[in-house]
Amino acid sequence: QVQLVESGGGLVQAGGSLRLSCVASGRTFSSHALGWFRQAPGKDREFVSGISWIDASTYYLDSVKGRFTISRDNAKNTLYLQMNNLKPEDTAVYTCAARLGNYASPDYHYWGQGTQVTVSS
DSSP states (O other): OEEEEOOOOOOETOOOOOEEEEEEEESSSGEEEEEEEEETTTTEEEEEEEEEETOOOOOOGGGGGTTTEEEEEEGGTTTEEEEOOOOOOOOEEEEEEEEEOOSOOOOOOOEEOEEEEEEEE
16 A cells, blocks of 8 residues: 655645655555546546656656746655646646556556645636
């Protein structure tokens, strides 16, 4: 089992920035691929970004490329999502996730509780 706890969400104006963090505990953090998902009210969950545990290769949803950056610190068991130039359409509950296997596949196994990100226009 991997336990995940997110923080860093909040309210920000369009064009602003936020950094989400996700602290993991339980099974070996460094051997798991990690990712961020988001879900806005009335919409399906989206796979926003993923990062490999092997070589830190990354995946991004097209709509966030160039604005969001995923990173991980295995020594601190922490995953990050730096979000810049935020847009109102980025408003959602953001959830971190972990899995064994392919970081770019959305089939993650372990989930956090989520943190709300609200971007005002």
